């Protein structure tokens with residue numbers, strides 16, 4: 231990357247939060263700021279991802295951060311933890327509440343057949359069946375990459391979530407992120423990780439722009455669950471953390487670092503099942519001497535859950551312990567109902583951390599590579615460690631003891647996920663021998679990370695990845711067939727129309743658009759309309775008003791938002807969640823019999839508590 235581009239990135243980074251800050255006096259000005267800066271930040275995001283390993287110290291301008299921090303503390307700006315202004319999902323609740331019309335009738339032309347090709351009818355209809363396979367019912371979420379809709383798989387009767395990712399190849403960095411995510415989700419199969427069930431076949435191998443990824447449908451995410459339930463029990467806390475750590479044990483065993491764990495990236499069901507999602511920032515570490523600095527490229531993970539070693543590129547290499555820190559922050563949020571370290575900028579983030587953990591030891595300080603960060607922490611007034619039992623009186627001391635371990639300032643002092651599962655807090659629940667771990671991921675799968683990809687390269691790689699869900703076509707592709715994309719019909723055109731209709735607000739004519747892509751993976755916590763007193767309270771209110779056993783799985787025409795808000799309901803009782811988990815895991819074909827045992831453990835524990 232050239233010097234000019236690098237300067238542009240620096241300039242944009244240093245100025246965007248100021249710009250945003252000055253535009254933050256009202257909700258409408260937030261939106262204006264966002265719109266006006268969108269093209270600039272798109273450029274930043276693209277450039278950032280295209281760049282090779284960045285200088286380790288360009289994450290933080292310490293003086294500027296400190297100065298800005300003072301201003302921000304005085305002004306109390308409404309920027310999100312990355313300094314962007316972003317729309318929040320909750321802020322879009324109105325559009326999510328709209329019950330959307332059924333999918334329009336099929337309009338695709340009949341399939342074109344290759345007369346020279348021998349295709350049995352059943353083979354043909356396997357691919358053809360995709361056209362009518364999914365009935366899209368309603369939009370249930372929006373992210374920076376597009377829209378997520380609930381649908382029913384008419385072949386299996388299952389409810390699914392279909393994510394439409396628009397204009398995948400507009401930015402190579404975004405396309406690479408998507409490739410990484412779909413690849414990892416194919417390779418990482420575990421009950422605590424969201425599963426891709428299918429990816430629709432694009433109409434043309436070389437020209438497709440959008441992709442449609444079919445996931446298992448979840449009802450909410452942990453952010454919503456925490457916000458809507460101020461009476462989660464110690465059993466909920468324990469079972470939630472257990473699943474998170476079990477998932478992380480599996481992920482880390484595959485040498486994958488998630489790097490962006492936060493409550494919004496943990497999907498949840500009313501039966502208390504959690505599933506980790508959003509692997510767009512994840513990386514595989516092959517320990518093959520590849521420079522660790524490559525991991526720093528485009529590091530934009532959410533600040534509030536970011537480990538101290540990532541707040542200013544402290545240490546030369548990072549480890550899975552960065553995810554353990556995030557798990558700790560998420561656990562604290564479950565226990566207390568609010569974010570533990572809601573930093574307004576990186577310096578403030580470190581201030582909040584040290585307020586609780588105390589100033590780091592000389593040994594930890596000595597490891598910090600970034601001189602300014604080291605100086606900042608060394609010159610900070612000495613702060614004592616605050617015992618968590620004092621900070622959070624009334625919370626299970628065993629939970630707090632484990633939390634303290636997860637939140638060690640020095641990554642080497644944090645337990646691995648495996649070790650954390652053996653903490654006495656999980657006595658009677660965890661059984662480490664039966665918590666499965668992943669097979670190592672083949673290096674070949676991630677060869678693409680080592681080279682600079684062009685648009686066509688990523689398109690081909692994504693297409694190849696999609697073929698994993700179309701075995702017959704994959705065989706043909708591997709045999710070197712080239713014309714096949716014209717021989718099979720694709721369901722994508724039909725979906726395009728359905729999604730376009732839903733995005734326009736369907737019959738109600740409500741218009742909404744996905745979040746701007748440059749905010750990919752950026753947090754929404756401080757976004758407009760997402761503070762106590764507005765949408766979250768609205769969610770609670772709805773929960774109170776409609777004491778129904780609502781869930782998206784009750785019926786496809788029911789707006790999912792109501793199901794989400796109704797997560798605050800009797801369905802969240804621990805005994806209910808344990809009972810359902812037992813049944814679900816037994817029926818699933820996944821290789822985890824242990825969750826049944828684990829659930830039995832909780833069941834017994836809860837039963838004991840109740841008698």
Ligand SMILES: Nc1ncnc2c1ncn2[C@@H]1O[C@H](COP(=O)(O)OP(=O)(O)OP(=O)(O)O)[C@@H](O)[C@H]1O
Nearest residue numbers: 371372373374375376378391445446447448750751
């Ligand atoms: N499998 C699923 N079931 C139900 N809802 C889902 C599912 N996957 C995603 N969602 C919801 O859809 C919305 C957007 O999804 P997602 O976070 O995947 O988009 P994104 O573009 O990757 O987001 P980000 O901007 O955080 O990167 C969120 O509200 C999320 O909770």
